[in-house]
Amino acid sequence: MSARTRPITTIAGTRPFAFSEAALTECRTIMSRYPEGKSKSALIPILHIAQAENDGWLSVNAMDAVAQVMGLQHIEVYEVASFYSMFNLHPVGTYVLDVCRTTPCMLRGSDDLIAHLEKKLGVHCGETTTDGMFTLKGVECLGSCGTAPMLQCGAQFHEDLTIDKADALIEQLRARNSRTNYTDK
Ligand code: FES
16 A cells, blocks of 8 residues: 555546445445444445446545545545555556555565566556556555565455466456456455
8 A cells, every 4th residue: 555646636527426326325334333423434445335336446526425425524535545555546447456566575576577567568557558458556565475476456366476477367357358346345
């Protein structure tokens, strides 16, 4: 997880966002698990729901809807969403590849892995392939240091990576071409 360097997307030009009824019910269920006045603790799971309902990223409209549902100031939502790398503040591809680049992964070759993926996909970290299939990101420790190097795609960890394993993963994801990887469930 890491602090962001890019500004959040402005509201202009982004499409309106509204939670589905099912998502709203889920949000309320999650908030009800916390004591009165402490429902802000539900912010991260609710941001995941908003992200899943907005094609894998959090527009200002989506974050504002989260603030409204939770009764929070907009800035309280922005500051959390902009801190954690699992939240995307810009449109993303079908698959988001979060490659860990913190020291244990770096010592086990994450720099080479990222360089290989950048070349293979024709993008730099933070960019999306022209076909909209992959977004490549370099992120900080994802808590799987014992199986470094690793990357996360959706809810799945891909560990003990080699260049060959990364290539096989890319081909497997291309063949699947499913937009279900945003959800953390
Ligand atoms: S350093 Fe990569 S998972 Fe911890």
